[in-house]
Amino acid sequence: MENNKSKDPLHGVTLLNILDQLVLFYGFDTLGELIKIKCFTDNPSIKSSLNFLRKTDWARKKVEELYIRTLPKLNKE
Template sequence: MIEEQKNNPLHGLKLEVMLTELVDFYDWKILYAALRLECFNINPSHEACLKFLKKTEWARERVESFYLYRFKRMPKGSSAQFELKPRERGFADGIVPRKPETLTIELIEQMRAKATADYEAMKANKSKGYGKKVYDGAYKTRTNDNRPKPSQDPKNPWGK
């Protein structure tokens, strides 16, 4: 367990320190726009947010995921990694956090609108039969071969 946690930016990081870093860099309004947690919107304070996050596991996991993938900009893991809680996830040796992503309320709204449009397009494609299993001697799934393949190099997970 210790070996796995060695490369997790959340290992040993207190919730209070994480919240302070996020608020200092982003501000309460940006955090509310990105995470949609009311503790960041209605009369936000460190004490109230900490109390809420300590009591509410799903909200704490959302903040920890935001910290990992937006603030520390760690590479996205496999689906098996996403089954784990953020504090239990590990990263390959040599992967270090990058500079935080700069966010604005407008940019967050654009990303949310794009995600909604992508989701609606995916639902429409599934209703047309794309991505469903077909039988031609063996079950296969149709895939989109135009997508870029993820990097297989563990030292360069971003593929750049």
């Protein structure tokens, strides 16, 4: 049988899961320093961040890129 497993690290991972893992790993303070967007610096919450990221492609792309760079660290835990 042929193995059709995707090589895309984001395949099957929801934005909520990405955000949860990044917040657990970095916290909102560090996320706000790494990615300068208000949803991470001004009264941050998962819900408000999800709302913003779902509407804002450039911000979601930055979060996804950080998640991909952070994956090796997350997998070590």
